Amino acid sequence: MEDRLPDTAAPQPKPLRIAIAGLGTVGAGVIRLLDTNATLIAARAGRPIEVVAVSARDRSKDRGVDIARFAWEDDMTALARRDDIDVVVELVGGSDGPALALSRAALTGGKGLVTANKAMVAHHGLELAQLAEAAGVPLKFEAAVGGGIPVIKGLREGTSANVLAKVYGILNGTCNYILSTMERTGADFADVLADAQRLGFAEADPAFDIEGVDAAHKLAILAAIGFGTRIDFAGVRVNGITQVRAADIAQADALGFVIRLIGEADVEETPAGPRLLQRVRPCLVAKGHPLSAVDGATNAVVAEGNFSGRLLFQGAGAGDGPTASAVAADLIDIARDEVGAPFSIPVAQLAAMPPAEPGHRTERTYLRFMVKDRPGVLAEITAAMRDGDVSIESLIQQGRGHDAGEVMVAMVTHEGQEANVSAALALLEGSDSLTGEPLVLPILPL
Amino acid sequence: MEDRLPDTAAPQPKPLRIAIAGLGTVGAGVIRLLDTNATLIAARAGRPIEVVAVSARDRSKDRGVDIARFAWEDDMTALARRDDIDVVVELVGGSDGPALALSRAALTGGKGLVTANKAMVAHHGLELAQLAEAAGVPLKFEAAVGGGIPVIKGLREGTSANVLAKVYGILNGTCNYILSTMERTGADFADVLADAQRLGFAEADPAFDIEGVDAAHKLAILAAIGFGTRIDFAGVRVNGITQVRAADIAQADALGFVIRLIGEADVEETPAGPRLLQRVRPCLVAKGHPLSAVDGATNAVVAEGNFSGRLLFQGAGAGDGPTASAVAADLIDIARDEVGAPFSIPVAQLAAMPPAEPGHRTERTYLRFMVKDRPGVLAEITAAMRDGDVSIESLIQQGRGHDAGEVMVAMVTHEGQEANVSAALALLEGSDSLTGEPLVLPILPL
Numbered sequence: 001m002e003d004r005l006p007d008t009a010a011p012q013p014k015p016l017r018i019a020i021a022g023l024g025t026v027g028a029g030v031i032r033l034l035d036t037n038a039t040l041i042a043a044r045a046g047r048p049i050e051v052v053a054v055s056a057r058d059r060s061k062d063r064g065v066d067i068a069r070f071a072w073e074d075d076m077t078a079l080a081r082r083d084d085i086d087v088v089v090e091l092v093g094g095s096d097g098p099a100l101a102l103s104r105a106a107l108t109g110g111k112g113l114v115t116a117n118k119a120m121v122a123h124h125g126l127e128l129a130q131l132a133e134a135a136g137v138p139l140k141f142e143a144a145v146g147g148g149i150p151v152i153k154g155l156r157e158g159t160s161a162n163v164l165a166k167v168y169g170i171l172n173g174t175c176n177y178i179l180s181t182m183e184r185t186g187a188d189f190a191d192v193l194a195d196a197q198r199l200g201f202a203e204a205d206p207a208f209d210i211e212g213v214d215a216a217h218k219l220a221i222l223a224a225i226g227f228g229t230r231i232d233f234a235g236v237r238v239n240g241i242t243q244v245r246a247a248d249i250a251q252a253d254a255l256g257f258v259i260r261l262i263g264e265a266d267v268e269e270t271p272a273g274p275r276l277l278q279r280v281r282p283c284l285v286a287k288g289h290p291l292s293a294v295d296g297a298t299n300a301v302v303a304e305g306n307f308s309g310r311l312l313f314q315g316a317g318a319g320d321g322p323t324a325s326a327v328a329a330d331l332i333d334i335a336r337d338e339v340g341a342p343f344s345i346p347v348a349q350l351a352a353m354p355p356a357e358p359g360h361r362t363e364r365t366y367l368r369f370m371v372k373d374r375p376g377v378l379a380e381i382t383a384a385m386r387d388g389d390v391s392i393e394s395l396i397q398q399g400r401g402h403d404a405g406e407v408m409v410a411m412v413t414h415e416g417q418e419a420n421v422s423a424a425l426a427l428l429e430g431s432d433s434l435t436g437e438p439l440v441l442p443i444l445p446l
Numbered sequence: 447m448e449d450r451l452p453d454t455a456a457p458q459p460k461p462l463r464i465a466i467a468g469l470g471t472v473g474a475g476v477i478r479l480l481d482t483n484a485t486l487i488a489a490r491a492g493r494p495i496e497v498v499a500v501s502a503r504d505r506s507k508d509r510g511v512d513i514a515r516f517a518w519e520d521d522m523t524a525l526a527r528r529d530d531i532d533v534v535v536e537l538v539g540g541s542d543g544p545a546l547a548l549s550r551a552a553l554t555g556g557k558g559l560v561t562a563n564k565a566m567v568a569h570h571g572l573e574l575a576q577l578a579e580a581a582g583v584p585l586k587f588e589a590a591v592g593g594g595i596p597v598i599k600g601l602r603e604g605t606s607a608n609v610l611a612k613v614y615g616i617l618n619g620t621c622n623y624i625l626s627t628m629e630r631t632g633a634d635f636a637d638v639l640a641d642a643q644r645l646g647f648a649e650a651d652p653a654f655d656i657e658g659v660d661a662a663h664k665l666a667i668l669a670a671i672g673f674g675t676r677i678d679f680a681g682v683r684v685n686g687i688t689q690v691r692a693a694d695i696a697q698a699d700a701l702g703f704v705i706r707l708i709g710e711a712d713v714e715e716t717p718a719g720p721r722l723l724q725r726v727r728p729c730l731v732a733k734g735h736p737l738s739a740v741d742g743a744t745n746a747v748v749a750e751g752n753f754s755g756r757l758l759f760q761g762a763g764a765g766d767g768p769t770a771s772a773v774a775a776d777l778i779d780i781a782r783d784e785v786g787a788p789f790s791i792p793v794a795q796l797a798a799m800p801p802a803e804p805g806h807r808t809e810r811t812y813l814r815f816m817v818k819d820r821p822g823v824l825a826e827i828t829a830a831m832r833d834g835d836v837s838i839e840s841l842i843q844q845g846r847g848h849d850a851g852e853v854m855v856a857m858v859t860h861e862g863q864e865a866n867v868s869a870a871l872a873l874l875e876g877s878d879s880l881t882g883e884p885l886v887l888p889i890l891p892l
Contacts, residue, residue, distance in 0.1 A: 148754035150604025158596025161774030308594035308771035314758035325754035328607030
């Protein structure tokens with residue numbers, strides 16, 4: 001009698017084996033998510049997603065998740081060399097340094113890479129995508145933009161059949177929290193920022209957020225995917241929100257607007273070829289616009305396609321849960337083998353598009369001046385507007401609620417060329433009537 | 447000397463060859479989109495997407511696009527038998543009949559299938575998905591829900607790592623157009639419907655839309671993907687918007703709400719196992735809720751994941767451009783070979799979940815009665831509420847603006863069990879004080 005083969009269960013699908021570098025709140029969140037939703041994830045991914053190894057600065061720190069069951073690497077780049085790993089999840093942060101070294105090592109070593117690192121993708125995304133394409137491994141970064149909102153997927157796949165007229169949105173939760181809190185409480189910027197820092201909605205060093213750099217990272221990534229261009233972070237024109245006063249928000253409100261930090265990108269056809277305009281600016285947003293209702297740390301992105309029309313993607317822009325959700329969605333896509341060119345088209349085909357010069361573009365603008373309370377100042381400002389060919393739609397001068405001897409002059413212009421506003425402001429440069437830099441906020445079209 | 451090989455260009459990638467069945471506005475829109483955005487689509491898809499053959503009822507009709515360049519089939523099922531076709535695009539409509547015959551033939555014949563047909567997917571989606579899985583070919587239906595909004599993708603891939611607490615949204619553009627127009631103009635349902643029909647926002651036979659059936663089709667599809675359950679269209683509890691009066695919208699407005707037709711689904715754990723609740727109902731939506739700002743024919747879907755938090759997908763819910771955008775996105779996914787189980791997990795693993803009985807659930811409710819203008823009616827209604835254990839938060843009786851001798855009584859209840867409201871209404875059944883059926887609208891939680 002022949003030996004019978006031993007009873008075997010049905011062949012188990014091979015797990016997707018991952019390593020996690022960086023065990024801050026997001027790293028711990030990813031582990032918690034993979035634990036909590038393991039059954040569902042295995043069903044949707046077609047196989048289990050299994051954490052094999054981790055690395056972080058401090059092995060012994062209590063993170064609320066058990067990491068003793070995973071292999072540990074003191075040197076995080078060693079994760080990229082392990083034979084028992086399919087994908088490295090980079091959650092270290094920072095555009096260069098260890099995050100970049102690990103990412104390069106992972107991709108050249110034939111591992112897939114999932115990252116939440118917007119600064120690194122904005123600065124080195126093309127290089128990394130090329131490494132991924134050369135090695136035939138996946139590179140995914142859904143969590144780099146808009147936290148838990150599947151907006152990279154939305155542009156890469158959802159609007160893939162469309163020429164986009166414009167991509168824009170609220171890309172930084174800290175700024176949006178500050179602006180919408182100023183709006184609700186009437187408090188001034190510095191006070192709300194301090195509160196936000198106490199509550200954990202703003203970093204101890206908030207510069208990256210409030211100066212608009214973080215939003216610019218994200219915008220550069222969205223623009224590359226949306227318009228098929230090479231990432232050009234250096235080409236983003238960036239203004240932050242530090243100059244916005246409570247009085248501006250009150251003025252905007254009286255005019256039917258809220259103030260939001262908006263990142264926007266479009267492509268302009270010029271006689272010299274197409275040009276990419278990318279900018280991050282606080283804007284006046286009419287209360288009827290879907291972005292006006294986006295409060296707190298929420299993010300939202302609008303994509304306007306030539307067939308889809310206007311699409312809105314909205315959700316939590318940060319936080320360990322939403323970010324972990326996006327990281328895990330990338331992992332499921334990889335486990336399912338539903339992945340392709342990270343920037344929607346291969347890097348070699350992305351257009352190297354010079355930045356657009358927006359001076360000839362037209363928009364309505366909110367202008368605010370803090371001036372000395374003395375005769376003739378209003379005449380000086382309005383003369384400059386006239387000489388710059390800026391047409392004033394409405395103007396208010398307000399004396400109360402400012403420093404002694406200081407008056408606020410705020411106006412909304414008719415639609416006119418941006419260069420005209422710049423010219424008018426140049427005429428006022430150095431004027432000792434002004435007690436500070438004027439604030440220029442465009443009005444977002446409905 | 448050896449012959450030199452002839453100069454050859456780089457090998458061209460094989461096009462994705464498609465057939466289109468149904469050349470109404472959407473079919474013509476797909477052809478227009480594939481023409482207009484051909485270069486971009488070829489770049490993103492990695493290869494051209496080429497229409498090879500078409501079929502429709504009338505070959506000679508002017509559709510604004512040139513179809514003479516495509517092969518023509520009088521019998522649309524013949525498209526499924528052509529050797530020169532990779533994917534059939536079904537844009538015929540109707541849950542059964544020719545659309546279903548074609549779809550079955552395409553999948554069993556080893557062709558991929560892309561469809562915009564929500565009725566067919568709601569009724570036969572599992573059978574079609576099984577055919578697709580058996581043949582190893584793609585089945586995609588992004589255009590079946592939410593027009594141009596990538597919400598199927600959003601649930602299948604964007605929130606794939608999440609257990610969803612709830613999926614809900616505005617799924618029918620016609621109803622939303624009617625309700626938001628009633629809101630804006632103060633006009634009554636019948637008048638706005640007639641206008642909508644004249645303007646092309648409502649069908650000549652609007653029953654499918656205004657009775658909530660179309661929204662129920664879409665909800666059943668979303669629920670299957672979001673909760674991993676077998677599609678259960680028959681299990682959707684459906685109320686349409688035909689009973690909503692201008693006076694209800696005015697009352698809701700005074701209370702801080704708008705009225706929207708909401709489809710919502712969730713899974714409830716019971717001692718007997720999980721139960722799927724699916725319903726389509728007009729609801730009061732607080733003005734602060736993101737769905738309250740969704741006007742006109744716009745659609746919007748909210749998914750609440752246990753890690754992602756609340757995500758919102760919004761855009762044009764219908765129209766040839768948006769629908770074509772979704773169809774073409776599916777085709778690009780197929781051309782890229784980024785496809786998997788149509789319902790996120792294989793059909794065999796979808797749970798057959800019985801429908802939930804919602805009676806014990808609690809909600810706040812808006813109740814409106816049209817009653818005879820005579821003494822004692824209010825006492826009769828409030829007694830019924832008391833006997834049904836329904837606690838009234840606010841009540842208004844309004845005599846003006848209705849038929850002679852008719853008075854409106856509207857109230858908002860405190861949060862209480864749905865069964866109590868039903869019990870109270872049962873006590874009033876047959877009462878000759880009421881001049882019509884009471885209207886019961888739940889208040890959507892913020």
